[in-house]
Amino acid sequence: MRRWFRRWFTPARSPVLPSLQAYQQWASAYPPHAHNALMQAEERAMRSLLPTLSGSTILDLACGTGRYALIARQLGAGRVIALDNSEAMLRVSSLIGAACATTEAIPLASQSVDGIICGLALGHLPRLEPTFQEMGRVLKPGGWLLLSDVHPFIFLNGAQRTFQAADGRTYAVEHYPHLIADYHTAGQAVGLSLEALAEPGLQAGVVAPVTSTVPVALVLRWRKNE
Numbered sequence: 001m002r003r004w005f006r007r008w009f010t011p012a013r014s015p016v017l018p019s020l021q022a023y024q025q026w027a028s029a030y031p032p033h034a035h036n037a038l039m040q041a042e043e044r045a046m047r048s049l050l051p052t053l054s055g056s057t058i059l060d061l062a063c064g065t066g067r068y069a070l071i072a073r074q075l076g077a078g079r080v081i082a083l084d085n086s087e088a089m090l091r092v093s094s095l096i097g098a099a100c101a102t103t104e105a106i107p108l109a110s111q112s113v114d115g116i117i118c119g120l121a122l123g124h125l126p127r128l129e130p131t132f133q134e135m136g137r138v139l140k141p142g143g144w145l146l147l148s149d150v151h152p153f154i155f156l157n158g159a160q161r162t163f164q165a166a167d168g169r170t171y172a173v174e175h176y177p178h179l180i181a182d183y184h185t186a187g188q189a190v191g192l193s194l195e196a197l198a199e200p201g202l203q204a205g206v207v208a209p210v211t212s213t214v215p216v217a218l219v220l221r222w223r224k225n226e
């Protein structure tokens with residue numbers, strides 16, 4: 001069994017760090033590509049639901065070290081804006097012009113972006129509403145939001161979202177499981193209509209404590225009402 005999976009799924013409790021403190025320690029070992037089997041499953045589903053990007057203005061919100069901003073550029077987006085609240089993650093990224101900002105106060109004009117990609121971040125926030133308010137505000141009418149989270153089943157079954165820090169110790173990052181209904185309600189309140197949904201499991205053959213039929217990620221796409 002892979003080490004990261006053993007860490008995530010063992011019932012042993014690791015000390016929980018607030019997101020900012022956790023990514024400060026995790027950043028140097030966080031490459032801008034899917035670096036474990038859960039991220040690979042999540043990214044496959046994200047790519048399958050990604051609208052055409054050519055010429056569009058795309059916001060990679062909570063971009064981390066830039067995984068989805070880089071993908072958006074490769075796929076022909078006209079302009080890519082990348083924001084994250086961790087200076088440490090932004091320093092590791094190779095993105096030019098990425099800026100430090102929280103999802104709850106996006107420093108962009110209203111109705112200024114065609115699409116938002118937000119990967120594996122909102123589980124760190126106890127409340128979805130302030131971020132959805134902001135995402136709904138900056139999207140153009142007809143624009144889309146593609147978002148992923150670690151599947152709530154994983155956490156409701158007692159797992160933690162852990163990493164190994166440079167000091168060799170294992171820590172968990174604060175995480176709040178959000179149900180599909182929570183996401184649906186948060187989107188509806190700001191004029192976003194849910195139009196596609198995927199709950200991918202791990203690829204068959206990955207050695208892990210869950211089979212490929214158990215969803216490990218949640219991927220949702222909304223459209224802003226015209």
Ligand SMILES: C[S@@+](CC[C@H](N)C(=O)[O-])C[C@H]1O[C@@H](n2cnc3c(N)ncnc32)[C@H](O)[C@@H]1O
Nearest residue numbers: 062063064067084085086089102103119120121
């Ligand atoms: C698991 S990483 C995912 C990074 C990237 N989106 C990806 O999919 O590879 C979660 C990211 O969310 C960021 N984050 C957490 N809370 C945030 C907030 N309130 N505002 C902005 N970024 C936040 C963290 O700093 C971290 O970079």
